[in-house]
Amino acid sequence: MEIRHLKLIREVAETKSLTKAKDALFLSQSALSHQLKEIEGQLGTQLFHRVNKQLILTNAGKMVLESAERILKDLERTELSIKKYVSGTSGTLRLATQCYTCYHWLPSLMTDFKKEFPNVEIEIFHNNNADVEDQILEGAIDLAIIYENSERSNIAYHELFRDEVYALVPTGHPWTKKPYVEAKDFENQNVIIHSYPLESVSLFSQVLIPEGIKPKQVMQVQVTEAVVELVKAGMGVNVMAKWIVEPYLKDNRLALVPVTKRGIHRTWNAITLSDENSPQYLQNFVQHLRCNIGGLCCCDN
Missing domain, CATH: 3.40.190.290 (D-Maltodextrin-Binding Protein; domain 2)
Known part of the structure:
Protein backbone atom coordinates (compact mmCIF):
# COMPACT_ATOMS: atom_id res chain seq x y z
CA MET A 1 0.00 0.00 0.00
CA GLU A 2 1.06 3.57 -0.64
CA ILE A 3 0.61 6.72 1.42
CA ARG A 4 -2.23 7.83 -0.86
CA HIS A 5 -4.04 4.59 -0.04
CA LEU A 6 -3.71 5.18 3.70
CA LYS A 7 -5.04 8.71 3.32
CA LEU A 8 -8.00 7.37 1.36
CA ILE A 9 -8.85 4.79 4.04
CA ARG A 10 -8.64 7.43 6.78
CA GLU A 11 -10.79 9.95 4.94
CA VAL A 12 -13.46 7.48 3.83
CA ALA A 13 -13.64 6.00 7.33
CA GLU A 14 -14.26 9.50 8.71
CA THR A 15 -16.79 10.69 6.10
CA LYS A 16 -18.30 7.26 5.32
CA SER A 17 -18.62 8.36 1.71
CA LEU A 18 -16.47 8.51 -1.41
CA THR A 19 -18.41 11.57 -2.48
CA LYS A 20 -17.43 13.50 0.64
CA ALA A 21 -13.90 12.15 0.67
CA LYS A 22 -13.14 13.31 -2.87
CA ASP A 23 -13.22 16.99 -1.86
CA ALA A 24 -10.65 16.51 0.90
CA LEU A 25 -8.39 14.36 -1.27
CA PHE A 26 -8.78 16.48 -4.44
CA LEU A 27 -9.66 13.47 -6.59
CA SER A 28 -12.74 12.46 -8.54
CA GLN A 29 -15.14 9.93 -7.09
CA SER A 30 -14.31 7.46 -9.85
CA ALA A 31 -10.58 7.79 -9.10
CA LEU A 32 -11.22 7.10 -5.41
CA SER A 33 -13.44 4.15 -6.24
CA HIS A 34 -10.70 2.73 -8.45
CA GLN A 35 -8.08 3.19 -5.68
CA LEU A 36 -10.31 1.50 -3.11
CA LYS A 37 -10.82 -1.50 -5.38
CA GLU A 38 -7.07 -1.57 -5.96
CA ILE A 39 -6.37 -1.71 -2.21
CA GLU A 40 -9.00 -4.35 -1.54
CA GLY A 41 -7.62 -6.37 -4.44
CA GLN A 42 -4.09 -6.22 -3.00
CA LEU A 43 -5.28 -7.29 0.44
CA GLY A 44 -7.75 -9.84 -0.83
CA THR A 45 -10.60 -8.63 1.35
CA GLN A 46 -13.19 -5.89 1.67
CA LEU A 47 -12.34 -2.91 3.83
CA PHE A 48 -15.82 -1.36 3.87
CA HIS A 49 -19.37 -2.63 4.06
CA ARG A 50 -21.90 -0.76 1.92
CA VAL A 51 -24.73 -0.04 4.38
CA ASN A 52 -27.53 2.41 3.52
CA LYS A 53 -25.34 4.32 1.08
CA GLN A 54 -22.61 4.59 3.70
CA LEU A 55 -19.21 2.94 3.80
CA ILE A 56 -18.67 1.23 7.17
CA LEU A 57 -15.31 -0.29 8.09
CA THR A 58 -15.02 -4.06 8.19
CA ASN A 59 -12.78 -5.66 10.81
CA ALA A 60 -10.01 -5.79 8.24
CA GLY A 61 -10.67 -2.13 7.45
CA LYS A 62 -10.32 -1.23 11.14
CA MET A 63 -6.93 -2.92 11.21
CA VAL A 64 -5.80 -0.94 8.17
CA LEU A 65 -7.18 2.30 9.64
CA GLU A 66 -5.28 1.77 12.90
CA SER A 67 -2.02 1.44 10.99
CA ALA A 68 -2.92 4.31 8.66
CA GLU A 69 -3.55 6.72 11.53
CA ARG A 70 -0.28 5.79 13.22
CA ILE A 71 1.80 6.03 10.04
CA LEU A 72 0.21 9.24 8.78
CA LYS A 73 0.55 10.99 12.14
CA ASP A 74 4.21 10.05 12.25
CA LEU A 75 4.71 11.35 8.72
CA GLU A 76 2.91 14.59 9.54
CA ARG A 77 5.12 15.12 12.59
CA THR A 78 8.20 14.45 10.46
CA GLU A 79 7.07 16.89 7.77
CA LEU A 80 6.44 19.56 10.39
CA SER A 81 9.85 18.99 11.97
CA ILE A 82 11.56 19.22 8.59
CA LYS A 83 9.71 22.42 7.72
CA LYS A 84 10.78 23.96 11.03
CA TYR A 85 14.34 22.79 10.45
CA VAL A 86 14.50 24.20 6.92
CA SER A 87 12.96 27.49 8.01
CA GLY A 88 15.49 27.64 10.84
CA THR A 89 12.98 27.89 13.69
CA SER A 90 13.96 24.66 15.47
CA GLY A 91 16.67 22.04 15.52
CA THR A 92 19.92 21.09 17.21
CA LEU A 93 23.24 22.83 16.65
CA ARG A 94 26.25 20.63 17.48
CA LEU A 95 29.29 22.73 18.26
Missing part, protein backbone atom coordinates in the same frame (compact mmCIF):
# COMPACT_ATOMS: atom_id res chain seq x y z
CA ALA A 96 32.97 21.87 18.80
CA THR A 97 36.22 23.79 19.12
CA GLN A 98 39.88 22.93 18.65
CA CYS A 99 40.36 23.12 22.40
CA TYR A 100 38.85 22.11 25.73
CA THR A 101 38.98 25.31 27.74
CA CYS A 102 37.66 28.85 27.82
CA TYR A 103 34.00 28.59 26.96
CA HIS A 104 33.38 31.76 28.95
CA TRP A 105 32.04 33.47 25.83
CA LEU A 106 29.31 30.86 25.41
CA PRO A 107 26.74 31.95 28.07
CA SER A 108 26.31 35.47 26.68
CA LEU A 109 26.29 34.16 23.12
CA MET A 110 23.61 31.58 23.93
CA THR A 111 21.50 34.21 25.70
CA ASP A 112 21.45 36.40 22.60
CA PHE A 113 21.01 33.46 20.25
CA LYS A 114 18.14 31.95 22.26
CA LYS A 115 16.19 35.20 22.00
CA GLU A 116 16.19 34.75 18.24
CA PHE A 117 15.90 30.95 18.10
CA PRO A 118 14.30 29.71 21.34
CA ASN A 119 13.62 26.24 19.88
CA VAL A 120 17.19 25.50 18.81
CA GLU A 121 19.21 23.36 21.21
CA ILE A 122 23.00 23.69 21.38
CA GLU A 123 25.16 20.65 22.10
CA ILE A 124 28.84 21.12 22.99
CA PHE A 125 31.45 18.55 21.98
CA HIS A 126 34.81 18.70 23.78
CA ASN A 127 36.81 16.05 21.91
CA ASN A 128 39.35 18.37 20.33
CA ASN A 129 41.80 15.54 19.66
CA ALA A 130 39.65 14.45 16.74
CA ASP A 131 39.87 16.22 13.40
CA VAL A 132 36.92 18.59 13.57
CA GLU A 133 37.02 19.13 9.81
CA ASP A 134 36.45 15.40 9.32
CA GLN A 135 33.62 15.56 11.86
CA ILE A 136 32.00 18.35 9.87
CA LEU A 137 32.25 16.35 6.63
CA GLU A 138 30.90 13.21 8.33
CA GLY A 139 27.92 15.10 9.76
CA ALA A 140 28.92 14.41 13.38
CA ILE A 141 28.92 18.14 14.20
CA ASP A 142 27.43 21.21 12.55
CA LEU A 143 29.92 23.94 13.39
CA ALA A 144 33.46 24.13 14.74
CA ILE A 145 35.79 26.94 15.79
CA ILE A 146 39.37 26.43 14.64
CA TYR A 147 42.54 28.45 14.15
CA GLU A 148 43.73 26.46 11.17
CA ASN A 149 42.48 26.69 7.61
CA SER A 150 43.29 23.77 5.35
CA GLU A 151 40.85 24.92 2.63
CA ARG A 152 39.21 21.53 2.38
CA SER A 153 36.54 21.07 -0.23
CA ASN A 154 32.90 21.07 0.85
CA ILE A 155 33.76 23.09 3.98
CA ALA A 156 32.91 26.79 4.35
CA TYR A 157 35.42 28.86 6.37
CA HIS A 158 33.91 31.93 8.05
CA GLU A 159 36.70 34.17 9.35
CA LEU A 160 36.03 35.43 12.87
CA PHE A 161 39.12 37.27 14.14
CA ARG A 162 42.92 37.23 14.54
CA ASP A 163 44.94 37.02 17.74
CA GLU A 164 48.56 36.77 18.86
CA VAL A 165 50.13 34.38 21.36
CA TYR A 166 52.99 35.21 23.72
CA ALA A 167 55.47 33.33 25.88
CA LEU A 168 54.24 33.20 29.48
CA VAL A 169 57.05 33.24 32.04
CA PRO A 170 57.42 34.04 35.76
CA THR A 171 58.43 37.56 36.72
CA GLY A 172 62.23 37.82 36.79
CA HIS A 173 62.73 35.20 34.10
CA PRO A 174 65.69 36.06 31.82
CA TRP A 175 63.33 36.32 28.85
CA THR A 176 61.67 39.40 30.35
CA LYS A 177 64.80 41.37 29.42
CA LYS A 178 64.41 40.44 25.75
CA PRO A 179 62.27 42.33 23.21
CA TYR A 180 61.25 38.89 21.92
CA VAL A 181 62.36 35.25 22.07
CA GLU A 182 63.37 33.05 19.16
CA ALA A 183 63.19 29.33 18.45
CA LYS A 184 66.64 28.63 19.92
CA ASP A 185 65.56 30.14 23.27
CA PHE A 186 63.17 27.21 23.82
CA GLU A 187 65.88 24.59 23.40
CA ASN A 188 66.69 24.28 27.12
CA GLN A 189 63.20 24.97 28.41
CA ASN A 190 60.39 22.85 29.77
CA VAL A 191 57.46 23.77 27.52
CA ILE A 192 53.92 23.29 28.77
CA ILE A 193 51.32 22.64 26.08
CA HIS A 194 47.58 22.18 26.20
CA SER A 195 47.24 19.13 23.96
CA TYR A 196 48.93 16.93 21.39
CA PRO A 197 49.78 16.53 18.54
CA LEU A 198 52.63 19.04 18.54
CA GLU A 199 51.80 19.95 14.94
CA SER A 200 48.54 21.47 16.20
CA VAL A 201 50.34 23.77 18.68
CA SER A 202 51.13 27.17 17.16
CA LEU A 203 54.54 27.47 18.85
CA PHE A 204 55.67 24.19 17.32
CA SER A 205 54.01 24.46 13.89
CA GLN A 206 55.10 28.06 13.26
CA VAL A 207 58.42 28.34 15.12
CA LEU A 208 60.08 25.26 16.59
CA ILE A 209 59.45 22.56 13.97
CA PRO A 210 60.55 24.74 11.01
CA GLU A 211 63.79 25.53 12.89
CA GLY A 212 64.34 21.93 13.98
CA ILE A 213 64.31 22.93 17.66
CA LYS A 214 63.26 20.48 20.39
CA PRO A 215 62.61 21.74 23.93
CA LYS A 216 64.21 20.08 26.94
CA GLN A 217 60.83 18.64 27.90
CA VAL A 218 57.22 18.91 26.79
CA MET A 219 54.46 18.65 29.39
CA GLN A 220 50.76 18.37 28.57
CA VAL A 221 48.47 20.22 31.00
CA GLN A 222 44.88 20.83 29.90
CA VAL A 223 43.70 23.14 32.70
CA THR A 224 44.65 26.80 32.25
CA GLU A 225 44.80 27.49 36.01
CA ALA A 226 47.24 24.61 36.47
CA VAL A 227 49.42 25.90 33.62
CA VAL A 228 49.54 29.33 35.26
CA GLU A 229 50.58 27.91 38.64
CA LEU A 230 53.31 25.75 37.07
CA VAL A 231 54.72 28.78 35.24
CA LYS A 232 54.63 30.85 38.43
CA ALA A 233 56.58 28.11 40.19
CA GLY A 234 59.24 28.13 37.48
CA MET A 235 58.36 24.61 36.29
CA GLY A 236 58.16 25.60 32.66
CA VAL A 237 57.06 28.17 30.09
CA ASN A 238 53.88 28.30 28.07
CA VAL A 239 52.68 30.10 24.97
CA MET A 240 49.13 31.40 25.08
CA ALA A 241 46.92 34.20 23.82
CA LYS A 242 47.23 37.48 25.69
CA TRP A 243 43.52 37.78 26.37
CA ILE A 244 43.34 34.47 28.25
CA VAL A 245 46.20 35.23 30.62
CA GLU A 246 45.30 38.85 31.40
CA PRO A 247 43.23 37.99 34.51
CA TYR A 248 46.28 36.19 35.96
CA LEU A 249 48.69 39.09 35.45
CA LYS A 250 47.22 41.20 38.24
CA ASP A 251 49.45 39.81 41.00
CA ASN A 252 52.60 40.76 39.04
CA ARG A 253 54.01 37.23 39.22
CA LEU A 254 53.79 36.59 35.48
CA ALA A 255 55.07 38.29 32.35
CA LEU A 256 54.44 38.04 28.62
CA VAL A 257 57.15 38.07 25.98
CA PRO A 258 56.58 38.19 22.21
CA VAL A 259 57.67 35.09 20.28
CA THR A 260 59.90 35.97 17.30
CA LYS A 261 60.22 39.43 15.84
CA ARG A 262 57.13 38.96 13.66
CA GLY A 263 55.09 37.29 16.42
CA ILE A 264 52.81 34.24 16.30
CA HIS A 265 49.45 35.16 14.86
CA ARG A 266 46.42 32.98 14.34
CA THR A 267 43.28 33.44 12.27
CA TRP A 268 40.19 31.89 13.81
CA ASN A 269 37.40 30.53 11.64
CA ALA A 270 33.97 29.09 12.20
CA ILE A 271 33.59 26.16 9.83
CA THR A 272 30.44 24.53 8.49
CA LEU A 273 29.50 22.40 5.54
CA SER A 274 29.26 24.27 2.26
CA ASP A 275 25.51 23.87 1.95
CA GLU A 276 23.22 26.49 0.49
CA ASN A 277 20.29 24.76 2.20
CA SER A 278 21.73 24.93 5.73
CA PRO A 279 19.17 26.09 8.32
CA GLN A 280 18.95 29.79 9.03
CA TYR A 281 19.90 29.33 12.68
CA LEU A 282 23.28 27.91 11.67
CA GLN A 283 24.02 30.95 9.53
CA ASN A 284 22.91 33.29 12.30
CA PHE A 285 25.02 31.48 14.88
CA VAL A 286 28.14 32.43 12.91
CA GLN A 287 27.08 36.07 13.11
CA HIS A 288 26.50 35.74 16.84
CA LEU A 289 30.03 34.34 17.18
CA ARG A 290 31.47 37.39 15.46
CA CYS A 291 29.50 39.73 17.70
CA ASN A 292 29.98 37.94 21.04
CA ILE A 293 33.57 36.77 20.90
CA GLY A 294 34.72 40.22 19.92
CA GLY A 295 38.32 39.37 19.12
CA LEU A 296 38.64 36.63 21.73
CA CYS A 297 39.44 33.02 20.98
CA CYS A 298 38.79 29.87 22.95
CA CYS A 299 42.14 28.16 23.33
CA ASP A 300 45.52 28.83 24.87
CA ASN A 301 47.83 26.60 22.80
